[in-house]
Structures are given as structure tokens and as C-alpha cells.
Amino acid sequence: MSSSPYARDPAAGPTEASAWGFRRVLATNLRAVTGRAYPRVRGSLREKSWIFFEIALPFLSTCAFVLVYRALEAPEAYIGFAVLGGAMTAFWLNVLWAMGAQLYWDRGEGNLEIYFTAPISMMSILVGMAVGGLYMTATRALVIIAMGSVLFDVQYAIDQWLLLGAVFLLTLVALYGLGMLMASLFLFWGREAWHLANLFQEPVYFLGGLYAPVKVLGPLAALAIGLLPLAVGLDAMRQLTFTQVPDIGVLPPLAEAAILVVMAVVFLLLARIALRYFERRARAEGRLMARWQ
Amino acid sequence: MTPPTPGPAIEARALRRIYKAKPNPVVALDGVDLEVPAGELFGLLGPNGAGKTTLIKILTTLLLPTSGTARVAGFDVVTETARIRRVMNMVSGGEQSGYGILTVREQLWMFSQFYGLGTRQGWRRTDELIDLVGLAEQRLQRVSALSTGQRQKLNLARGFINDPWILFLDEPTLGLDVSAARDVRDHFRNWRAAMPGRTALLTTHYMAEADELCDRVAIVDRGRILALGTPAELKRRVQKESLFRIEVDRLPDGTASLARLPGVLSAVLSAAGPGVVSPDGVTVSLALAEDGALAGVVAALAAAGVRLRGLAKSEPTLEDVFVELVGRGLDETDEADEAGRPAPTPG
Numbered sequence: 001m002s003s004s005p006y007a008r009d010p011a012a013g014p015t016e017a018s019a020w021g022f023r024r025v026l027a028t029n030l031r032a033v034t035g036r037a038y039p040r041v042r043g044s045l046r047e048k049s050w051i052f053f054e055i056a057l058p059f060l061s062t063c064a065f066v067l068v069y070r071a072l073e074a075p076e077a078y079i080g081f082a083v084l085g086g087a088m089t090a091f092w093l094n095v096l097w098a099m100g101a102q103l104y105w106d107r108g109e110g111n112l113e114i115y116f117t118a119p120i121s122m123m124s125i126l127v128g129m130a131v132g133g134l135y136m137t138a139t140r141a142l143v144i145i146a147m148g149s150v151l152f153d154v155q156y157a158i159d160q161w162l163l164l165g166a167v168f169l170l171t172l173v174a175l176y177g178l179g180m181l182m183a184s185l186f187l188f189w190g191r192e193a194w195h196l197a198n199l200f201q202e203p204v205y206f207l208g209g210l211y212a213p214v215k216v217l218g219p220l221a222a223l224a225i226g227l228l229p230l231a232v233g234l235d236a237m238r239q240l241t242f243t244q245v246p247d248i249g250v251l252p253p254l255a256e257a258a259i260l261v262v263m264a265v266v267f268l269l270l271a272r273i274a275l276r277y278f279e280r281r282a283r284a285e286g287r288l289m290a291r292w293q
Numbered sequence: 294m295t296p297p298t299p300g301p302a303i304e305a306r307a308l309r310r311i312y313k314a315k316p317n318p319v320v321a322l323d324g325v326d327l328e329v330p331a332g333e334l335f336g337l338l339g340p341n342g343a344g345k346t347t348l349i350k351i352l353t354t355l356l357l358p359t360s361g362t363a364r365v366a367g368f369d370v371v372t373e374t375a376r377i378r379r380v381m382n383m384v385s386g387g388e389q390s391g392y393g394i395l396t397v398r399e400q401l402w403m404f405s406q407f408y409g410l411g412t413r414q415g416w417r418r419t420d421e422l423i424d425l426v427g428l429a430e431q432r433l434q435r436v437s438a439l440s441t442g443q444r445q446k447l448n449l450a451r452g453f454i455n456d457p458w459i460l461f462l463d464e465p466t467l468g469l470d471v472s473a474a475r476d477v478r479d480h481f482r483n484w485r486a487a488m489p490g491r492t493a494l495l496t497t498h499y500m501a502e503a504d505e506l507c508d509r510v511a512i513v514d515r516g517r518i519l520a521l522g523t524p525a526e527l528k529r530r531v532q533k534e535s536l537f538r539i540e541v542d543r544l545p546d547g548t549a550s551l552a553r554l555p556g557v558l559s560a561v562l563s564a565a566g567p568g569v570v571s572p573d574g575v576t577v578s579l580a581l582a583e584d585g586a587l588a589g590v591v592a593a594l595a596a597a598g599v600r601l602r603g604l605a606k607s608e609p610t611l612e613d614v615f616v617e618l619v620g621r622g623l624d625e626t627d628e629a630d631e632a633g634r635p636a637p638t639p640g
Contacts, residue, residue, distance in 0.1 A: 006425070006453055006456060006483075006484050006487050006488050007456055007487070007488060008410075008418060008455065008456035009455070009456040009458070013331075013458070013490075014302070014331075014366035014367070014380040014458035014459065015366065015367060017379060017380045017458055018366060018368070018376040018377070018379040018380045019376075020379060024409065027409055028407075028408070028409030031406040031407075031409050031410070031411075032406055032407050032409075034406055034412075035402075035403045035404070035405075035406025035407050036403075036406075036407075038395075038399070038402075038403050038406070039392040039394065039395050039399075039403060042394070042395060042399060043392065043394040043395070046394055047394060109389050109390060109391075110385065110388050110389055110390040111390050111391065113353075113355055113383070113385075113390075114390050114404070114407070114451075115407070116354070116355055117353050117354060117355065117378055117381070117382070117383055118378060118407040118408060119375060119378040119379040119407075119408065119409070120407055280357075283354070283355065283356055283357045284357045285313070286312060286350070286356050288355045288356070
């Protein structure tokens with residue numbers, strides 16, 4: 001191996017250098033996850049303004065719902081529903097904009113070319129984005145729950161901590177699986193997908209049961225439970241967090257956990273298929289190149 | 294997957310790329326044949342819209358060809374992308390990649406992770422490359438605060454992060470000032486000197502850059518390679534004879550004696566320049582059949598007791614070659630390309 005600072009690869013030639021075993025492929029992809037998560041984590045630590053924009057402002061929406069419920073003299077549990085929904089909104093917005101739209105921005109900046117010319121799977125980049133986004137979003141969710149609970153004296157009654165934790169994690173996996181799927185749509189449709197995301201945002205607020213139990217949607221509840229991981233997860237989590245309130249769920253929490261498992265698998269699988277399909281289409285149509293080229 | 298047989302580092306055969314466009318499709322590459330052996334720095338020289346970037350995007354697996362084949366390191370650009378991506382890297386001019394909130398050091402480390410470097414190994418290599426490209430002072434500066442030249446140095450360091458066997462350079466000095474562009478070119482030269490056997494493909498529309506850096510150059514226009522060879526070979530295409538200007542202290546027998554020498558096609562007193570039939574000396578323009586004939590001229594002058602004061606070779610530039618081949622300059626706008634219309638087949 002040369003002692004030049006340029007040199008790193010001890011292989012005798014490109015043929016040997018390109019012959020990677022499974023372990024090296026796996027290790028490189030895991031490192032890519034870390035690498036892509038890094039700017040999000042680092043950025044959130046460096047740029048403190050997000051605390052105001054990502055925590056203080058969204059908390060105001062939650063407060064508005066709480067005050068409406070209080071004014072209407074709704075059952076006290078509804079205050080807790082709103083706080084829990086407010087916390088989960090953070091994840092939905094993160095999935096919609098920071099996951100879905102990110103590749104659109106990345107193409108404009110030329111990052112997409114680097115991702116695609118690096119010896120890694122785009123799934124690693126998406127997982128890295130999700131992990132990095134989760135760091136900031138989980139902080140936001142925790143702060144909203146803590147502040148909301150203290151300020152509005154939310155009373156939780158939790159019997160099944162393990163199931164609650166599992167449902168929460170499954171919700172995140174399914175939700176970020178959906179985010180990965182959306183990212184591949186953005187990759188292909190670009191600006192058009194932007195409109196699609198805008199189109200999704202408000203209906204999901206409505207159907208997702210973010211500030212009221214999904215069950216109150218009536219016949220639409222089944223649609224929400226069948227399509228939106230956020231709706232299923234929230235419905236299950238509310239049942240598990242406010243056991244003192246009877247009959248608030250569309251389905252029993254275990255059944256909803258099972259739905260989340262199916263959703264997680266389906267969305268991740270679809271994301272992988274879509275990424276491969278759209279990568280091929282994008283390479284054929286020249287959509288991976290930066291806009292300025 | 295069968296291992297490829299040793300062959301050219303980059304190879305293209307009848308490569309075509311057509312973009313769908315309205316009202317007519319645009320032919321970006323029109324049957325390109327190319328072979329770049331390992332260890333060569335190969336240049337693609339052509340104006341904007343010539344098809345250089347399209348070719349480099351196909352070779353870097355970002356774009357599929359419409360027809361034809363291309364191989365990098367022996368691997369097919371359509372079906373063996375993973376193996377190609379493990380041994381190559383790409384640096385583009387005007388590139389704004391990465392995230393402005395990170396520091397120079399953090400950004401390079403992030404990219405090192407995409408090539409599987411271990412955490413510590415990544416930091417070590419990052420520091421080495423930062424020193425190498427001369428960004429030590431900016432190490433902890435945010436990427437968003439870098440100047441264009443510093444930014445391109447960072448891109449260059451990113452291009453070296455995986456120690457690529459094949460490096461694609463797409464207009465790497467685009468938009469840089471003279472000094473920054475010279476720095477970037479110096480880094481390529483240093484890289485080549487330190488890493489023999491590594492291959493680079495450079496696209497540029499700066500003829501001097503191609504002339505200065507490349508072992509061989511292909512002149513591209515409207516998706517076709519019009520000429521290919523070393524810069525000297527290409528220049529010889531437009532100049533069948535070698536031209537020299539010599540300055541001597543005197544020329545007692547006039548130019549006729551020089552014109553009679555073997556290999557000398559013509560010898561005329563220079564119409565311009567210092568020392569033209571002046572007390573200080575005489576300047577003569579010589580046209581030789583080949584460079585080798587100059588030795589005879591120098592020997593004849595020495596035998597006649599004439600003192601040689603100056604000698605310079607007059608060479609055409611690659612731009613002259615381009616003009617000769619295409620009928621317009623490199624910087625002249627191609628109206629067909631600007632309008633997005635399919636380019637007519639060059640004659």
C-alpha cells in the first residue's frame with residue numbers, strides 16, 4: 001500500500017477492490033445510516049432555534065384544543081387525548097416533510113447524486129434520515145407530553161406498559177416506512193409530490209384522530225384504521241394510556257398492534273420496491289441529476 | 294457474476310442517449326465509442342450541450358443509455374452498478390453537496406461513512422484530506438461559510454475519500470477564479486503522481502485545462518466524438534508543419550541558405566517581433582516538415598558562426614482544433630442546443 005495520503009485501498013486493482021463480501025456490504029450500509037443521521041442530530045444540537053419552532057409553536061396547537069375541550073366541558077380524558085395527539089403530530093409532520101420531501105431537496109443540492117454513486121442502498125439513507133429525524137422529533141414529542149401533562153394535569157392510567165411501548169415502536173416503524181415510501185415518490189415526481197404532501201397534511205389531521213378519538217369519525221374510522229399508521233397507533237395508545245375511559249377504541253389494542261405489524265412490513269416492503277422501481281425509472285429519465293445540470 | 298477480464302478502465306461502444314423533449318427528442322449522445330486505459334487522465338473537451346455531462350452521468354451509473362454499452366472497471370453500467378460504485382467517485386463543478394450546518398470536518402466524515410470507513414478511520418482520513426487540499430484553517434468552519442474555491446476543495450477531498458480507482462471530474466474548475474482553478478488542477482496532478490494506475494475522466498470546456506492535464510483528449514460536439522488523441526496529436530491535425538521562430542545575431546547569407554536545408558519548408562524573415570533585421574539581430578520564421586529538422590538548422594547556423602539568441606515553437610491551441618473541426622469556437626452558443634432542438638448530425 002502506498003504511503004500517499006491519497007491512498008486507502010490496499011487492493012491490487014479495481015476488480016479486487018469491488019469484490020465485497022456480505023459483511024462488508026452490511027457494515028457499509030450500517031455506517032451509511034449513521035452518516036445520514038449525523039447531520040440531523042448534529043444540526044439539532046447546533047441550531048437551537050428549532051426548540052422554538054419545533055416545540056413551542058406546535059405546543060400552542062395542542063393548548064388550543066385543550067382550551068376548546070375545557071370550554072365545552074368535555075370529559076377530562078379528552079385533554080389527555082389532545083396532548084397525546086399533539087405529541088404524535090410531531091412524528092407525522094417529520095415523516096411528511098423531513099422524510100418525504102428531503103430527497104427532493106437533496107436532488108437540488110446535488111446530494112442525491114452522491115447517495116446514488118456511493119456503494120450503499122438508498123434504504124440506508126432513508127433509515128438514516130428516519131433515525132436522525134426521530135432524535136429531534138422524539139424530543140419534541142416528549143416535551144409536549146411532559147409540558148401538557150403538567151400544565152393541564154393529565155391523569156394517565158396505564159396497565160400494560162410493555163404493550164404500550166410495543167405499540168409506540170410499531171407505530172413509528174410503520175409511520176417511517178410510509179415516510180420512506182413517500183420519499184421514493186418525491187424522488188420521482190419532485191414538485192408534483194410536494195403538492196401531494198400538502199394534500200395529505202390536513203386530511204391526515206382529520207382522519208388520524210390527532211385531537212379526538214378515531215372512533216368519533218364513525219364510518220370513516222375504519223378507513224383511517226385501515227390506511228393510516230398514525231390513526232391505528234394513536235387509537236391503541238389512547239386505549240392503553242387512559243384505561244379509565246371505557247370503549248374509546250375502534251378495535252382492541254392487540255388487534256391494532258397486529259395491524260401495525262402488517263402496516264410496518266407492507267410499507268417497508270413497498271418502500272424498497274418503489275425505490276428500486278423509481279431508481280430505475282429515474283435513471284432512465286435522467287431525474288437523479290441535480291437541477292442545475 | 295463472472296469477473297471481468299482485464300481491459301480498459303472505461304469503455305463505451307456505440308453509446309447513444311436520447312432525451313424525451315418537446316417538440317422533438319434531443320440526441321445527447323450519438324454513437325460514442327471510447328476506450329480509456331487504466332492510469333490515463335482522459336479529457337472530454339466540448340462546448341455546453343456537447344454531451345459531456347450526459348456521458349459522465351452514464352458512466353457514473355446515474356443515467357441509463359438509450360442504446361449501446363458502457364463499462365467502468367470492466368463492469369456494465371446498467372447491470373453491475375454496485376461494483377462500479379465501490380471503486381469510483383465523482384466531483385462536479387459548482388457542486389453544493391452536503392449540509393451547510395456541518396463543519397468542513399463533520400461533512401467529510403459524514404461522506405466517509407457512505408463508503409464504509411470505520412468511525413475513527415473516517416475522522417483520520419478526513420483530517421488527512423483536509424490538510425491535503427489546504428483547508429486546515431477552515432477545518433471547524435461551517436460549510437455554508439466557505440468561499441466557492443474552498444467549497445470546491447472540499448468537494449475534491451470528498452472525491453478522494455474512498456481512494457477511487459476511477460475518478461470522474463465533471464467541469465471541476467467551473468466558476469473558480471484563476472488561482473483556485475490552478476489549485477484544483479495541482480491537486481489532480483499530485484493525485485496522479487502519487488497514485489499511478491488510477492484513472493480519471495475529465496470533462497471541461499476550458500481548452501487550456503484539457504491541454505495541461507490530459508494524456509488524451511476527445512473533442513466532443515453534438516453527442517459525437519469528432520477527434521481523439523493526445524493534445525499534441527490533435528494540434529498536429531490542424532498544423533501539418535512545425536513552426537518555429539528563431540532569433541539570431543546575424544544572418545549573413547539571408548534566409549535562402551536556411552530554406553535549402555533538409556526538412557525546411559520555408560524560412561522567412563519575421564514580419565514582427567524584436568530584432569527583425571535590426572542591429573540587435575534577426576528573427577526568422579521557419580516552417581519545418583517535422584520537429585526533427587530543427588537540429589539541422591541549428592547545426593547549420595553554428596557552422597556559419599551565427600549565434601542563436603532565441604528559439605520558440607509556435608503551436609496551435611486545442612481551440613484551433615475545435616474551430617477546424619466544428620467551424621465555430623468553444624464559447625460560441627450552439628443555437629440548436631439552446632433551443633433544445635435535436636442537434637443535426639455533423640458532417
